[in-house]
Structure formats: structure tokens, C-alpha cells
Amino acid sequence: MTVSVGIPTRGDDPAALVRTVRAALRAARTAGETAEVLVVVNGRSRLPELDRIAGGRLRVHYRERRNVAAARNAVLDAAAHDTVLYVDDDCLVPPSWCVEMSRALARPDRAALCAPIRTVVSGPVSAFVDYLRLFDAIPVDETEADTLTTGNCGVRRDRLGPDLRFCEDLHTSGEDSDFGAALHEAGHRIGWLSGAPPVMHGCAEQIGEITDRYLRYGASAPELLLRRNRARVVTHRALDWYRERTRDEFRTYRRFAEFTDPRVRAAFAVYEYLMISSALLGYLVRLGELTGCLLVELDRTALDRAWRDLAARIEAATRDVDWTALPVDYRRIATGASERQPALAEVRQVLRTHARPVSVVPDGPAAEILARGGEQPGEYLALLERVRRVWHPIRDADPDQPAVTPSEFDRRMRAVGVSFAVAGAAAEYCALVDRIAAKGTDAHPPRRTTTAVAHRAEQR
Incomplete structure (x- = not known):
């Protein structure tokens, strides 16, 4: 089995796109003689920078209208292979990416898969985005994701069926969240490849x-x-x-x-x-x-x-x-x-x-x-209890022991179904509740963590 790599782009930053394409081509070469990279350019009839990239593995399609969902569907329709991997046009994939993702998607119970995304850090804004792992899919547990993020994902076209496609009415954003929901509705699960080397996402220091x-x-x-x-x-x-x-x-x-x-x-x-x-x-x-x-x-x-x-x-x-x-x-x-x-x-x-x-x-x-109500208090209390089970052993660890790294903190929280972005805020709230409880005063949790609102929004 080999792969088709899809890169939808508007072509607004040709230099970044060329770096992405070259990295994808390097990864594709390790996945077989017929592995390919398919770039779909939205809203342009030509991008000269792509003409300068040699090699028969690269195919470029141009579309007159800008529509990211339509571009993702164009990849699904034109791909030479049923294993289709997606990456954003400002990302760098590791050399082993195509092989690792395609192997994971070979499992018969997987129609879709996501893997980690880190951010290239050059200052405070990119450090914030990278630290909170804002591009990662929301977890179910260590091996499954609740949402799909197209910055680093793959699908098996032959398991989707002809009607499961990205919604082209959502032409600027939200199409990946909708596609993930459609996968769940069709009875598919979204895998999470926790140990894979991350895709590195670009981030302007703005x-x-x-x-x-x-x-x-x-x-x-x-x-x-x-x-x-x-x-x-x-x-x-x-x-x-x-x-x-x-x-x-x-x-x-x-x-x-x-x-x-x-x-x-x-x-x-x-x-x-x-x-x-x-x-x-x-x-x-x-x-x-x-x-x-x-x-x-x-x-x-x-x-x-x-x-x-x-x-x-x-x-x-x-x-x-x-x-x-x-x-x-x-x-x-x-x-x-x-x-x-x-x-x-x-x-x-x-x-x-x-x-x-x-x-x-x-x-x-x-x-x-x-006017619609939020989660029941019991649901949020259950989330806090899962966070406590992870954070309290860290809090109470021997001070002579090395501090837990963010990656390890992320791994432990994902194992109980809590995303990294939510986990830190929830741990802070647990600390406040514990302090109040120690003084003998009841504490009432908010409707949900504020970070959860934005992290859920990011998956739309």
C-alpha cells in the first residue's frame, strides 16, 4: 500500500508552501514508487514557484474559486491511492510521516487518523500556541480522538464511501470539525497516533x-x-x-x-x-x-x-x-x-x-x-475528578524527583480523555477547590473551563 498526500492551499505564501511540498515529497519517497503529493491551489490559475519543483511525484490542480472544503474533496477525488494524508500548507512533515501514518491506517478498524502537531517557536506568541498544543485533536483517550484536525491527519477513502465528504458550504473554516462529526455519525472512529514524530506547524510572531x-x-x-x-x-x-x-x-x-x-x-x-x-x-x-x-x-x-x-x-x-x-x-x-x-x-x-x-x-x-443551558454540574465535576487523578500524584511527588515534562503531562491527561489546553486550567481550578475545601467552605464549579470553549472552537 502506498499514499497520496494532499495539500490544499491558497498560495498566499509561496515560500512556505514550497518548503511544505519539498518535505512532503521527501516523506513520500519512503512510502513506495507510486506515492504522490497532490497540491490543490484555490483561487489561482498558476503558481510559478511550484513549476520549479522537479519530480513526477508532484501533481498540481488549480481551482478558480477559493473553497478549502472543495479543495480537500478534490484531493479525495483525484488521489491515486485510497490512503490519503492531509497536511496544511505551512507545515513540515517528518521523513517517516507517510510510512507511519499509512501503517497505522492499514488497521481494518480505522477510517481516519490524527497525530500530534507542534509549532515552530520563535517568540512569545508561537511559544503560547505550541505550549497549549492548540492544533492537536481533542482526545477520547491515548489511542482515539474525538475530533479531526487536517493539519496532520489521514483517511482511508475506500472505507468512507462515496458520500462522506467535506461540506463545501463551509468554505473558510469548520469543514474539518464537520467531517469528523460525519465520521462519527457513519460509525467510524478517529485514531490517535500518539508516538509519531509531530508535524511542525508554522506560526507568524503576530x-x-x-x-x-x-x-x-x-x-x-x-x-x-x-x-x-x-x-x-x-x-x-x-x-x-x-x-x-x-x-x-x-x-x-x-x-x-x-x-x-x-x-x-x-x-x-x-x-x-x-x-x-x-x-x-x-x-x-x-x-x-x-x-x-x-x-x-x-x-x-x-x-x-x-x-x-x-x-x-x-x-x-x-x-x-x-x-x-x-x-x-x-x-x-x-x-x-x-x-x-x-x-x-x-x-x-x-x-x-x-x-x-x-x-x-x-x-x-x-x-x-x-439561552441553551450548558453541561450539568456533574459532568464538569467528573472532568475535574479525572484531572485530579493525574495532577494530584504530580503535585504530591517527591520534590527531589525531576519535574514532569509538558509532553508527559499531555500523555497522562489524554489517557483520561482531557486535552492539554483544558487540563492546565482544570488543574488550577482543582487547586482552588482543594484550598477552599481545606478551609471548610463549599466551592461551586463554573459551567465549564474557559479554555475548553476556545479549544472546542478551534476544532470547528
């Missing part, structure tokens, strides 16, 4: 890698809900949550207490706040557009300017931090989970000024969606 990305991810959820009836993507009581995040008294935010450097804690707390707020903001703006109901008074130009100014100050304040080697100790969560971050007051003020939520929602479809 705040838009967080804010713009999560505005887009958040906006895809109403599309999935209203066009595809994907009820699981509803962000429960989203307007209430967003209003809370604009208020100075809001305290349920991630502290990143596991980091020893206070500058890293402060920077990551701001970035996470921007990530969650952007996901909620994108959700509310798009829901309002689709239902004809204004939910947020948004000045996008002023908002973007404010975030760029804030990011520039963070970068200046952390210029001498080595972002490629950040000391981490998850035992610190026990004592640092209540730390305050004064910089977040500015973030809230910017949201109130340039992205003000409406005070009252008119009756109609938007009001009905926004």
Missing part, C-alpha cells in the same frame, strides 16, 4: 495568530449549527460568558502557575484571555449576522490596533526570555493558581470599548440559541 484565528474559529460554530445542525458546537450561554469577561470582577481566567518566570505567566495569561474572548466574539458576531440580531457593537479596526499595541509591549517586556526552553513545574499549580494579573484590566477595558456586548437580546433564533 498577535493575529491568536486573535484573528480564534475569531474565525468561533465564527464557524454558528455556521455548523445553522447549516449542518451540529448541536454539539453550541457555546452555551455565550453572551453571558462574554459579558462576564468584559467586567473587572471576572476572575476565572488561566494563571499558568506552572511556569517559574512571572513574565511568562503574565504574557500567557493575556494571550489566553484574548484567545477565549476572540472565540466568543467571533461566535456572537457571526450568530448575529446569520440571525439578523446585533449581539456585539464591534469596531474591528480599533480592536485589532489595541491588540497589536498590547502584544508589542509584551514582546518588549519579555525580549530576553528564551521561549524555546521554558522551565515548567506542575507542582506550582498548588500554590500559584490564585495569582492576579493586573494587565488583564486593560484587556477588559478594550473589550468594553471596541467590542461591547448588547445588554438585551431581542426575541428570535439568536435568543433561543443563547
Whole structure:
């Protein structure tokens, strides 16, 4: 068995695309004489940089209209082989990628598979994205994923059937989340190849890698809900949550207490706040557009300017931090989970000024969606208990023992069905609950962790 590698692209960054294609070709050569790389270019009739790549393994298709879902389907339709692997156009695959993914997909019980994605770190923004593993699929356990992320995945076309394809109505984002849901509905499971060398994802050192990305991810959820009836993507009581995040008294935010450097804690707390707020903001703006109901008074130009100014100050304040080697100790969560971050007051003020939520929602479809309840308290308590089972042994370990690495922390949390992005926030909340319980006071958990909202949005 050999493979077809699919790379949908708009061709906006030819240099990055060429690096991706060359890496994919190197990996394809190890998978057999007929392994191929298929590039589908959206919205262009020619990309001269691709003409300069020699070799019969590369095929290039051009499409007049930009539609990422249609490009993914074009790969499925034109691929020479039933084992089809996808990678984004700003990623580098390891040399063993094609062989390892195709072997894993040879199992008769697998129609789809995801594997780890890390981010190339060059500064604070990319370090944040890499640390939280924001491109990884949400886990079921160590061997299975709940969602599908096309930055590093593979499918068996012969097991999908002719009708299981990416939804072309979702032409900018959300098509991979919808495809993953369709796989589950068809009775397929999405495998997770935990031990594989990760695909390395590119990341510009710009705040838009967080804010713009999560505005887009958040906006895809109403599309999935209203066009595809994907009820699981509803962000429960989203307007209430967003209003809370604009208020100075809001305290349920991630502290990143596991980091020893206070500058890293402060920077990551701001970035996470921007990530969650952007996901909620994108959700509310798009829901309002689709239902004809204004939910947020948004000045996008002023908002973007404010975030760029804030990011520039963070970068200046952390210029001498080595972002490629950040000391981490998850035992610190026990004592640092209540730390305050004064910089977040500015973030809230910017949201109130340039992205003000409406005070009252008119009756109609938007009001009905926004009024839907969230998880039952027992569900969240069950998640916290799974996190406790992993984090408490780490917290209580002999201090002379080496600290647990982020990769090991991720592995242990995935084994109990908790994504890395959610695990840290949940561990911080466990620490607060434990502290309150030790004082004999009842604690009431929030509806869900805030990081979970954005991480779920990222899978849409």
C-alpha cells in the first residue's frame, strides 16, 4: 500500500508552501514508487514557484474559486491511492510521516487518523500556541480522538464511501470539525497516533495568530449549527460568558502557575484571555449576522490596533526570555493558581470599548440559541475528578524527583480523555477547590473551563 498526500492551499505564501511540498515529497519517497503529493491551489490559475519543483511525484490542480472544503474533496477525488494524508500548507512533515501514518491506517478498524502537531517557536506568541498544543485533536483517550484536525491527519477513502465528504458550504473554516462529526455519525472512529514524530506547524510572531484565528474559529460554530445542525458546537450561554469577561470582577481566567518566570505567566495569561474572548466574539458576531440580531457593537479596526499595541509591549517586556526552553513545574499549580494579573484590566477595558456586548437580546433564533443551558454540574465535576487523578500524584511527588515534562503531562491527561489546553486550567481550578475545601467552605464549579470553549472552537 502506498499514499497520496494532499495539500490544499491558497498560495498566499509561496515560500512556505514550497518548503511544505519539498518535505512532503521527501516523506513520500519512503512510502513506495507510486506515492504522490497532490497540491490543490484555490483561487489561482498558476503558481510559478511550484513549476520549479522537479519530480513526477508532484501533481498540481488549480481551482478558480477559493473553497478549502472543495479543495480537500478534490484531493479525495483525484488521489491515486485510497490512503490519503492531509497536511496544511505551512507545515513540515517528518521523513517517516507517510510510512507511519499509512501503517497505522492499514488497521481494518480505522477510517481516519490524527497525530500530534507542534509549532515552530520563535517568540512569545508561537511559544503560547505550541505550549497549549492548540492544533492537536481533542482526545477520547491515548489511542482515539474525538475530533479531526487536517493539519496532520489521514483517511482511508475506500472505507468512507462515496458520500462522506467535506461540506463545501463551509468554505473558510469548520469543514474539518464537520467531517469528523460525519465520521462519527457513519460509525467510524478517529485514531490517535500518539508516538509519531509531530508535524511542525508554522506560526507568524503576530498577535493575529491568536486573535484573528480564534475569531474565525468561533465564527464557524454558528455556521455548523445553522447549516449542518451540529448541536454539539453550541457555546452555551455565550453572551453571558462574554459579558462576564468584559467586567473587572471576572476572575476565572488561566494563571499558568506552572511556569517559574512571572513574565511568562503574565504574557500567557493575556494571550489566553484574548484567545477565549476572540472565540466568543467571533461566535456572537457571526450568530448575529446569520440571525439578523446585533449581539456585539464591534469596531474591528480599533480592536485589532489595541491588540497589536498590547502584544508589542509584551514582546518588549519579555525580549530576553528564551521561549524555546521554558522551565515548567506542575507542582506550582498548588500554590500559584490564585495569582492576579493586573494587565488583564486593560484587556477588559478594550473589550468594553471596541467590542461591547448588547445588554438585551431581542426575541428570535439568536435568543433561543443563547439561552441553551450548558453541561450539568456533574459532568464538569467528573472532568475535574479525572484531572485530579493525574495532577494530584504530580503535585504530591517527591520534590527531589525531576519535574514532569509538558509532553508527559499531555500523555497522562489524554489517557483520561482531557486535552492539554483544558487540563492546565482544570488543574488550577482543582487547586482552588482543594484550598477552599481545606478551609471548610463549599466551592461551586463554573459551567465549564474557559479554555475548553476556545479549544472546542478551534476544532470547528
